[in-house]
Amino acid sequence: MNDFLPLWHIAHRADWEAALADGVYLHSTRGRTLGEEGFIHCSYPHQVGVVARTFYADDPEPLVILEIDRTKLGATKVRVESVEGVGYPHLYGPLPTAAVELMRALAFDEDGALMLGDPEDPATGEPPVEDDPIKEMFSAGS
DSSP, X not given: OOTTSOEEEEEEHHHHHHHHHHTEEOEEETTEEHHXXXXXXXXXXXGHHXXXXXHTTTOXXXXXXXXXXXXXXXXXXXXEEEETTEEEEXXXXXXXXXXXXXXXXXXXXXXXXXXXOOXXXXXXXXXXXXXXXXXXXXXXXX
């Protein structure tokens, strides 16, 4: 299992913003809810390009990638299941908005290449705090 890899979920920005008011995100994939699908589709960072091109390349809505902290999922379980021989993580239960650590805009250029935006705070859409004491500790020249 890839317990050390971040979990990413592609979302419509409007769906994510609506979820912030409720504290839980309930969309599974494009056009389907957790209730309809039974789980929330996720991927690992190295898989997101294939997922984005396959399911979202023609989507006109603004998209984001949600980076999920699996330690903050509460009762929601992560199961890796094979889809055409490739293991993809699925969330069995709602995604608490507090479990999303970072968000990145997702778009495609005119040639269809995937473009990821800079990290954003998932609650505000602002860049994360730049003077991160942990980051500073590791870059202090020691």
